[in-house]
Amino acid sequence: MKAQSASALPAIQSAIRAVGSRVTPARVRVLAALQAAPGPQSHADVEETLTRQAHPAVDRVTLYRVLDWLCAAGLAHKATDARGVFRFSAAAPNVEHAGHVHFRCTGCGGVFCLKAPPPAPPKLPRGFRLAAVAFDIRGECPRCVKSHA
């Protein structure tokens, strides 16, 4: 895991530089954490991950700003979990996220991406303007099903 993130560092740095902004430790570490994560991470998840890294902890506010900046730069995506909390995931260059299908665990709040294609949006009444569709499926992930069985 450590070797993997280390090997991805140059790619991360050049990705940030390509957007035309400064390469800072906070941005690199946050993006690396998102890329190494198994699924969409909440602000608290990322903060905990970074705090465990011996490096000086990243400020809570800075983390919010970095995450928002990553989204604005197109390097990450923002979604909400089952409790309405924002979750962030690293943008995979070749993955289409528009109209993605998500499974949201009501136990741990985790978000899982499903392979199934999203269904077609229904007809809207006159005057409504469509921006995005999200087919959200709620339930419990295998871990949570087992944990309280």
Next chain:
Amino acid sequence: MKAQSASALPAIQSAIRAVGSRVTPARVRVLAALQAAPGPQSHADVEETLTRQAHPAVDRVTLYRVLDWLCAAGLAHKATDARGVFRFSAAAPNVEHAGHVHFRCTGCGGVFCLKAPPPAPPKLPRGFRLAAVAFDIRGECPRCVKSHA
């Protein structure tokens, strides 16, 4: 509008009594406010509505508890708006809300119910347990489209 809510009061009181709980001013006023509202109301919306009513204001915590109680009693429904904030709507006795399709306005945060039936849920990977599906459609409602045109 006043005449309408006044005429609905007995119905509200008997509906609450039918659930087998006490008829209190807070519950009656909150349910009346939900029924009179043009769409799903956030906690803040309801609080503002009640504060404007000359009657003594309902406590913030009581309002949360009443709203949750109305949902538990089946007299109201709970959903989240585009910002992840809970919104409550009076339950229409003959409307099926399971698997409902919602349109959420990113401008005003409003929630609109669509008539279209929800699509069938896709196959889940092994171990996942399905609880609910929600086909969320985001965009702008006619009012917001016009307002900033």
Next chain:
DNA sequence: CACTAAATGCAACGTTGTTGCATCGGCAAC
């Protein structure tokens, strides 16, 4: 190295929602 704009850290605040506990008041029984 020095400079400057951008990024960070810190503090404080705002909103949304919850919990614990003392008090009040529907409603039923007498």
Next chain:
DNA sequence: GTTGCCGATGCAACAACGTTGCATTTAGTG
């Protein structure tokens, strides 16, 4: 009509999530 119980309310405090303002630091440039 009065009494009394238990549910409902009000109050205070707390917790999670997110934002804003401002002083300080730092990445990148000349």
